[in-house]
Amino acid sequence: MSIHPLEFLFKPKSIAIVGVSSNEADLSVGRCYVQALLESGFQGNLYPVNLNGGEIFGLRIYSSMREIPGTVDYVISVVPAKYALSLLGECIEKRVKSIHFYTAGFSEVGDEKGRQLEMEILKAAGDSGIRILGPNCMGIYCPASRLSFSRGLLNQPAFPKEAGTLALISQSGVNSIYCVRKAVTAGIYFSKVVSYGNAIDINETTLLEYLADDDETEIIAAYIEGIRDGRGFINALKKITSAKPVIICKPGYTEEGTKAVASHTSSIAGSNALWPYICTQTGAIQADDVDEMIEIASLFQLVSVAGGRNVVIFGTGGGPTVKATDDLACFGFKLPPVSSESKARLKQLYSSEAGNIFSNPLDLFPVQHMEDLVDALAHIAADSEVDIMMLQVAFDAWAMIEKNFAVEFFVDTAIQLKTRINKPLLAVLHYVETENASEIAHVQRRKLVSAGIPVFTSMQTVARAMDKIIRYQKHCYRH
């Protein structure tokens, strides 16, 4: 059985990083790539390369590709664009399987020179079999094979070593990092992340086709600025979507955005009027932005939104609850009434109705015995009319009574409730971005996420994401 040519991209046995200075003080990208791979625990051979030789982190720096003793599966190039062609020649000679050009300064600059250089690279690669990633991108993060383009920074840990089942392809390097960081806060981990930039060889279609057959990948998220081979892409999408959800964020849907896309990754944003149609036809899920892309992925992973649209909101904070109700209704969700029996159970827990609202959305004060409230909510959740339970806490919006314990109370209530019900349970933490509120939010979000409860900062966000998932499931059912 022949090995898939992209296998060397995700599971190389040896990597050369070309353009690595031996100067300790030099915080250049080449050194960072070496460090990222060492920190990540890459087990294969690492060959730093620089014309001047030397040593780095105890590794010998080779003065050329030729000098490297063994075979090289994967090359990371951080040399300036003008040296790309000669490096490629050396790599082909060395029978390298794949090369990633990190460096920018190609067609995205917008002059003829850059585009010409890309053409020459493709021509030089010819039928040598070498596959090219980039240029103008971060490359590969694949925790299972300890490949990473992230190292621990001052206040920010490196990407996790833990693997998951979400794959991400992104033309933008910044967005790929943004998505990983956001996913981590949501408790979501990755099978593969590919930042693929100008995509002169390996492109969105190549990657989608590979991920379709990848056993480690269950969900695919894609930030795509332009599509090279429209028909191939649509065919690839059609084949995948009923087996694995594909969530796509594609900017450049305005004339101005189209220009920005060209300057960024030299992509042609294409006929954007067609884009929603393509998604509908292929079953791809269209995300409005990268935030939503990760939010939808996290919903897929953490809860099974079974298709029912009846939501019960519980928590605290009057005004925000009213808005939350509108947001849900706008996306086709219903708030079924709480049964009179459930209402009676709730009323028993409170001495007075004043300040509490016992209809859906439930706006409640904390009670003395949390278990009693959990019982009452579990009873509500058991109602056949209820599909989804939603915690909403609006906090940092108390001005007189020290009431931040209420956030914790309701978060803990939700975590207990989660073990008692088998319907989706989600949470919205709604707050002003003050220092105080941010701190509370980080702590409580972590608790909820650890308990398997996805957390959002607005009801609009979660309603929009749930709606898209339910529509996707209908698409799968039809096919």
Add this chain to the structure above:
Amino acid sequence: MSIHPLEFLFKPKSIAIVGVSSNEADLSVGRCYVQALLESGFQGNLYPVNLNGGEIFGLRIYSSMREIPGTVDYVISVVPAKYALSLLGECIEKRVKSIHFYTAGFSEVGDEKGRQLEMEILKAAGDSGIRILGPNCMGIYCPASRLSFSRGLLNQPAFPKEAGTLALISQSGVNSIYCVRKAVTAGIYFSKVVSYGNAIDINETTLLEYLADDDETEIIAAYIEGIRDGRGFINALKKITSAKPVIICKPGYTEEGTKAVASHTSSIAGSNALWPYICTQTGAIQADDVDEMIEIASLFQLVSVAGGRNVVIFGTGGGPTVKATDDLACFGFKLPPVSSESKARLKQLYSSEAGNIFSNPLDLFPVQHMEDLVDALAHIAADSEVDIMMLQVAFDAWAMIEKNFAVEFFVDTAIQLKTRINKPLLAVLHYVETENASEIAHVQRRKLVSAGIPVFTSMQTVARAMDKIIRYQKHCYRH
């Protein structure tokens, strides 16, 4: 000249707080109101009242309204709903000018009893001249007269003593607090804030009419769940809007939201199909949520968006910049090209084009001498084709090179640029909500806000708000 009846609400010489326990351990709302007024530095007479008498914070607690020696302009009642009517009788006897019922448990509960009680209160007030605020609300925050319903909490300071020119009326107490806190982070201060709940007497129209003539108020923000007197309200709006912008957030535009509104403040959300039409006709600005309400207000206060729609984006972070371009274009803004002369100036600052984008949106690395970049940007801003300068920094999205200094670099660049140009300058800080990013964001936001640069967390938010302001200005011009 007669005194406006609401004057006693905002500038009382004496306040009685009824329902104040003398028990130190009792953290009830009555004590909190007394504490809030003391902390705020209220200069008039304060009379705590409780049947059992006693003392609180060195103040005598009177056992009834009758016992209070002097006149009382304003009463804050935290007694349960069932005692409301007898207290009102005592207040009328004492010739109190206005009474605020904090307590919930009236018509918003949804049974006949609560509605009946409200009718009886109105009937008892009759032609006594006493004005009623609430019930089911927080009351008044008016920094100029040191009235406040906020006290310093564990991790959250009390509302500022500093006064501004934004007035806020809000049917929801939580939303009123939320708006004040959000405004503070944006450097915006208030003339008057009124949380007015069920609005049985003083309602949105009463308040709008008062604020229209209030010299301390330049901008009005309103969170309104239901309108009592449609015609009166529309007439009041029509009169105000060309003199003072009125920004309104009105939830309950879905069937489900309408029900939530009824449970919350017993309001009838009314015919929501008419709502956008009412705003267009009266020149009121419709905000999608309370966040946007405050964002629009802050834009009005901090910058003069003069009507031109040509925006130059500068900063760092490729992918997010592309999205930002789409967001601006969606709301009718343009990104004019950077002149070849300006482009040449920029290029001089960098050894290579690789990784930088010198067309609009400008995606740049920091340079060695900040002043050079400030010069180049000032040159761009001077172009007659440019109306608005917009900093966008996507941060916490670096994975290899310690680059958070870039956030600070661009924030400082913007602050310097602000002193050099006389066109609107705004900022978008875009980040994943990690601990690290939140900390950076809080510090950098404060710096920008102090320099008079409004800060947003997404381009979509600021584009939407700017568009609404420009439309409002066109409305004023027509009238």
